[in-house]
Structure formats: C-alpha cells, structure tokens
Amino acid sequence: MAPTVDLPPKRALGxxxxxxxxxxxxxxAMAVYVGAASVLARRVGVELWARAGLGTALAVAVAAFAGFVAADLASGLVHALCDNLGSVDTPVVGQKFIRSFREHHVDPMDMTRGDFVRVNADNFLACLPVVVPTVLWLDVARHPYVATFVLALSLVVIMTNxxxxxxxxPEVPGAVRALQRRGLILSPEHHQVHHTAPFDTHYCITSGITNEPLARIGFWPVLLRxxxxxxxxxxxxxxxVGDPADLGVEAGSERS
Ligand SMILES: [Zn+2]
Ligand SMILES: [Zn+2]
Known part of the structure; x- marks a missing residue:
C-alpha cells in the first residue's frame, strides 16, 4: 500500500x-521591530522628559494623532492595492501579502482562527523599512516629534490585523468593544460597508477614521482606475478582470 502523504490543509486559493x-x-521581523521600537521609544522618552511642559504635551498629542490617522490611511492603500492588483502568483508579494487579502475575500472568518504571529507578523515586517532607518539616522534630540510620529504610526500599523x-x-473583550463603539478602532458595523457590494470603498481598517473623507472626495474610484x-x-x-468570480468569490458573497 502506498504511504499516505500529509498534505497541507486545502485553502480557498489552493x-x-x-x-x-x-x-x-x-x-x-517581530523581534527586530520590538528591539528597534524599544530603542526609539527610550530616546523619545528621554528627550520629551527634558522638554516637559504644556507645549510639549500638545505637540506630542498632535504628532501621535497624525500617526494614528496616517496608519489608517496606509492600511487603506495597502488593502486596496492587494485587493485589486496582482494575484497569489505575483513574485515576492503574492504568497506573503496578496494571498491573505484574497483569501479573506472568500472566508472572512479565516483570520479569526490564526494565532497572533500568523495574523500580525506581516505588519511588523512592513514597519521595518520605516522604523529601522529612523533608529539609525534620525537625530531624535533635534526632531523628537518626528520620532513620536513614527513611533505612533508603527504602533498602530502593527495592531492593524x-x-x-x-x-x-462575534465576541470580543469588553474593552475592545468599548474602543470599537468610540470609533478608536475599526468596528464591525463600519467594516461591513467594505463587505457590502460593490466592495469598492472603506478599505481603511485600523480606526476607519479616513474612510468617510476619502469616500466623499472620490478617492477610491480614482485609485481603482x-x-x-x-x-x-x-x-x-x-x-x-473586473469579475468577482475571478477572485473565487461568489457574486453577492462577502469580501474582505
Ligand atoms: Zn477587501
Ligand atoms: Zn474584513
């Protein structure tokens, strides 16, 4: 009898x-990010402590909020590009990045079954080209608010997935639901807009704060063109291709 071969689990896209x-x-990637971000946070903390005062607090709040907004915008751009360009067979990014977005189109609940590393590590990796050069070359003593912005941006990006x-x-801890209700993180109700046909808007998935303004100025139709x-x-x-069936998505079914 031929020996049985353990095949990997069948996934939506093969x-x-x-x-x-x-x-x-x-x-x-996660270890390098934690190391680099810790070094940056320590430098920022030392510099801000030396400048403690109301002006510093306000500037930090502005820089952190800018990072919060920029992370939401970045999540939307990456999501829209991965939804609409290339395929799982695209070299370099196809298997590692595009696949997860496309499979989420077919089975939105699949990501809820992955462990922390599998769900979140890609975003740690994506932050490295920004955080590592900042640690190596940014003079934090001269530009503490730029460093604060980078830190806030990357901290939100690594939490995006x-x-x-x-x-x-369907069930989340009470604190998470409270953040969702206040619009500080993406709520199921808000994200449902992206899951609804024609699936071509509300790509931003951290807080969703930039979704409405981008929809109002007609940003997504231009990007999709x-x-x-x-x-x-x-x-x-x-x-x-322009046909949802080519994503392996039944017409009228949910997409990511
Ligand atoms: Zn999507
Ligand atoms: Zn989704």
Whole structure:
C-alpha cells in the first residue's frame, strides 16, 4: 500500500503549506521591530522628559494623532492595492501579502482562527523599512516629534490585523468593544460597508477614521482606475478582470 502523504490543509486559493521559512521570517521581523521600537521609544522618552511642559504635551498629542490617522490611511492603500492588483502568483508579494487579502475575500472568518504571529507578523515586517532607518539616522534630540510620529504610526500599523480580526469576531473583550463603539478602532458595523457590494470603498481598517473623507472626495474610484491601468501589466489583477468570480468569490458573497 502506498504511504499516505500529509498534505497541507486545502485553502480557498489552493494549497498553502505556511512554510517554516515564512514562520521564521515572521518571528525575526517581530523581534527586530520590538528591539528597534524599544530603542526609539527610550530616546523619545528621554528627550520629551527634558522638554516637559504644556507645549510639549500638545505637540506630542498632535504628532501621535497624525500617526494614528496616517496608519489608517496606509492600511487603506495597502488593502486596496492587494485587493485589486496582482494575484497569489505575483513574485515576492503574492504568497506573503496578496494571498491573505484574497483569501479573506472568500472566508472572512479565516483570520479569526490564526494565532497572533500568523495574523500580525506581516505588519511588523512592513514597519521595518520605516522604523529601522529612523533608529539609525534620525537625530531624535533635534526632531523628537518626528520620532513620536513614527513611533505612533508603527504602533498602530502593527495592531492593524488584530483590529481587523476583532472586527470579524462575534465576541470580543469588553474593552475592545468599548474602543470599537468610540470609533478608536475599526468596528464591525463600519467594516461591513467594505463587505457590502460593490466592495469598492472603506478599505481603511485600523480606526476607519479616513474612510468617510476619502469616500466623499472620490478617492477610491480614482485609485481603482489607476489599478486597472497598472494591472494590465500584472497577470490576474482583479481590477482588470473586473469579475468577482475571478477572485473565487461568489457574486453577492462577502469580501474582505
Ligand atoms: Zn477587501
Ligand atoms: Zn474584513
């Protein structure tokens, strides 16, 4: 009798073994981020302590809020591009980044079953090209509020997938629900707009604070037109194909 072969679980867009190499990359990225962000936070803390006062507190609040808004905007841009450009077969980013967005189109609850590393590590990795150069080259003594902005931005970015996951969970801790109700993090009700046909708006998934302004100025239709143009050079781009069925999504079903 032929020996049985353990196949990885069947996933929405074909088999994906979640190779050990991806897990190692994720753990290394998380460790490097924690180290770099800790160094940056310590430098910022020392500098702000030396400048303690009302003006400093106000400037820190403005810089932190700017980071909070910028993280929401960045989440929307990445989400929109991964939803509409390329495919799981796109080199470099296809398996590691695009796949998770596309599979979420097919099974929105899948991300609620992943552990913390699997759900969140990609965002730690995405922060490294910003946080590491900041630690290496930014003079925090001269630009403490720029460093505060970078720190706030990255702290919200690394929480983005966790916040998105909470927005899909039927039960969340009371403190999380309170933050959702106050609009400080993405609420299920707000995110549902993106899940509703024609699935082409409200891509921002940290707080969602930028979704309404972007929708009002007609930002997403312009971006999607750009995706259609660029997508002609990227095989399998949904923005070009223009048919939800090509994402493996039944017409009328939920998307991420
Ligand atoms: Zn989506
Ligand atoms: Zn979603």
């Amino acid at each position: 088999r994906y073994s979640y190779p050990t190499s991806h897990r190692v990359i994720e753990l290394v 966790q916040i998105h996951k909470w927005a899909h969970m 750009g995706c259609r143009w660029v997508g002609r050079a990227l095989p399998g781009s949904p923005a070009v």
